[in-house]
Amino acid sequence: MRVWRVIEPYIGFLLQGFALTIFACLLAIIGAVILGGIVASMRASQRSALRWVAHAYSDIFRNVPFLVQLFFLFYGLPELGIYIGAFETGVIALSLAGGAFVSDVILSGIRSIDRGVIEAARVSGLNDVKVFLRIVLPIALRVSVRPVGSVLINLVLTSSILSTITVNELTGVAKIVAAETFKPFEVYAVLLVLYASFTTALSLAIVAWHRRLNRFMTGA
Amino acid sequence: MIRIKDLVKTFDDSTVLDGVTLDVNAGEIVTVLGASGSGKSTLIRCINGLERPSGGTITVDGNDVTTKAGLAASRRISATVFQLFNLYPHMTALGNITLAPVEVLGKSKAEAEEQARALLAKVGLAGHADKYPQQLSGGQRQRVGICRALAMQPRYILLDEVTSALDPETTGEVLDILQKLATEATTMVFVTHEVAFARSISTRIVFMEAGKLLVDMPTEEFFAENGGLAVPRIRQFLSQIRKD
Numbered sequence: 001m002r003v004w005r006v007i008e009p010y011i012g013f014l015l016q017g018f019a020l021t022i023f024a025c026l027l028a029i030i031g032a033v034i035l036g037g038i039v040a041s042m043r044a045s046q047r048s049a050l051r052w053v054a055h056a057y058s059d060i061f062r063n064v065p066f067l068v069q070l071f072f073l074f075y076g077l078p079e080l081g082i083y084i085g086a087f088e089t090g091v092i093a094l095s096l097a098g099g100a101f102v103s104d105v106i107l108s109g110i111r112s113i114d115r116g117v118i119e120a121a122r123v124s125g126l127n128d129v130k131v132f133l134r135i136v137l138p139i140a141l142r143v144s145v146r147p148v149g150s151v152l153i154n155l156v157l158t159s160s161i162l163s164t165i166t167v168n169e170l171t172g173v174a175k176i177v178a179a180e181t182f183k184p185f186e187v188y189a190v191l192l193v194l195y196a197s198f199t200t201a202l203s204l205a206i207v208a209w210h211r212r213l214n215r216f217m218t219g220a
Numbered sequence: 221m222i223r224i225k226d227l228v229k230t231f232d233d234s235t236v237l238d239g240v241t242l243d244v245n246a247g248e249i250v251t252v253l254g255a256s257g258s259g260k261s262t263l264i265r266c267i268n269g270l271e272r273p274s275g276g277t278i279t280v281d282g283n284d285v286t287t288k289a290g291l292a293a294s295r296r297i298s299a300t301v302f303q304l305f306n307l308y309p310h311m312t313a314l315g316n317i318t319l320a321p322v323e324v325l326g327k328s329k330a331e332a333e334e335q336a337r338a339l340l341a342k343v344g345l346a347g348h349a350d351k352y353p354q355q356l357s358g359g360q361r362q363r364v365g366i367c368r369a370l371a372m373q374p375r376y377i378l379l380d381e382v383t384s385a386l387d388p389e390t391t392g393e394v395l396d397i398l399q400k401l402a403t404e405a406t407t408m409v410f411v412t413h414e415v416a417f418a419r420s421i422s423t424r425i426v427f428m429e430a431g432k433l434l435v436d437m438p439t440e441e442f443f444a445e446n447g448g449l450a451v452p453r454i455r456q457f458l459s460q461i462r463k464d
């Protein structure tokens with residue numbers, strides 16, 4: 001095995017990078033889903049100020065290349081007197097970008113909810129916050145699991161860009177190994193397998209979760 | 221008592237309710253009849269606060285439903301059953317029924333569940349507590365919808381064509397339950413096209429025509445030759461319904 005002979009000495013290093021990728025992505029997935037849920041609720045809110053802020057956020061982060069966002073935070077935060085590591089900056093940037101797209105998906109989930117169901121909850125005396133938390137959001141999340149999943153898979157793919165700000169995640173360590181061995185093909189072949197197995201695992205998890213949540217729901 | 225005075229509701233420039241005045245006293249069962257588009261649903265939706273009146277007043281036991289506090293108070297003592305059930309699709313029958321008692325009335329979960337199970341048993345759904353709406357038939361869903369309303373122990377129940385989405389057989393199941401309720405001194409405002417049933421349970425009948433109350437009569441008088449039937453519009457309406 002040609003690939004294995006090249007990779008063997010570096011396998012520990014590569015797996016370290018892979019572990020960092022998984023760690024960064026899991027944190028960013030949590031961040032993006034929470035942020036996306038909050039921003040979607042703001043965008044669905046009655047208050048125009050909240051709607052405006054949320055729109056501005058999602059428009060900006062959906063319409064600027066991720067690399068630019070990342071550099072902006074990496075070089076910009078210190079200018080503002082905020083000193084955090086490259087890893088933290090990367091996780092924040094991924095969460096912000098992912099959150100903008102997640103909010104889109106959850107918002108369309110919210111808009112697809114049957115008005116009558118919401119009216120039933122309001123008439124039963126639940127206040128607006130409780131209607132949102134107990135009825136609107138849970139239903140929207142259920143119908144949004146799959147499209148949110150695609151956003152999250154994209155987030156994993158995008159995480160490779162963190163290598164540009166010195167985060168030694170999978171792509172970052174691969175660059176180093178490729179440079180040392182002069183065998184980029186073998187290195188990136190391994191990378192391909194690792195990324196594909198991560199995203200496949202993630203999408204299987206999403207499908208399973210979708211099934212579970214929507215066991216008894218129609219139209220989802 | 222539900223007091224509606226000079227209620228006006230306009231959408232854009234069409235007047236849907238045009239000066240409706242109606243009192244519903246405790247213990248009464250008032251049926252609202254009228255042609256499609258006459259404003260029956262809008263009337264119900266103004267009482268439960270889903271639509272905001274354009275003019276006039278509505279109070280439920282003195283609580284003005286156009287104020288936030290008044291509406292909250294009124295929703296604690298009244299409940300609505302909907303034509304299309306409007307069950308929460310992500311909750312079991314039990315979850316649907318216990319949500320408001322726990323969240324609004326502050327009951328403990330155990331207490332609310334015990335009460336919900338008793339209600340389900342009463343409507344013949346004892347074995348279905350843990351089923352989701354999707355797993356229930358239309359008639360079963362509407363029975364859950366009725367339990368959800370009853371769980372609030374409301375003084376007033378508003379029902380808007382609660383059997384129109386059901387086939388004749390299941391309509392019977394639901395009407396039987398309403399019949400039982402009627403004997404338990406629950407106050408109801410009942411919009412329906414089931415004239416025969418309305419006749420058997422209502423204490424009063426109001427007839428709406430183009431946003432106005434054409435007549436408001438005790439049931440017996442409404443169906444008397446020299447009462448409601450003497451009004452040409454009502455005679456025409458009833459003969460049409462019988463034909464269907």
Ligand SMILES: Nc1ncnc2c1ncn2[C@@H]1O[C@H](COP(=O)(O)OP(=O)(O)OP(=O)(O)O)[C@@H](O)[C@H]1O
Nearest residue numbers: 231232236254255256257258259260261262263381
């Ligand atoms: N949200 C709305 N916007 C505009 N017009 C409306 C709205 N809701 C109701 N209307 C209009 O108000 C009129 C009365 O409607 P409503 O639903 O109260 O009638 P209804 O007596 O309940 O009829 P049906 O027997 O068909 O249920 C109709 O002409 C309807 O088109």
Ligand SMILES: [Mg+2]
Nearest residue numbers: 260261262381
């Ligand atoms: Mg109607």
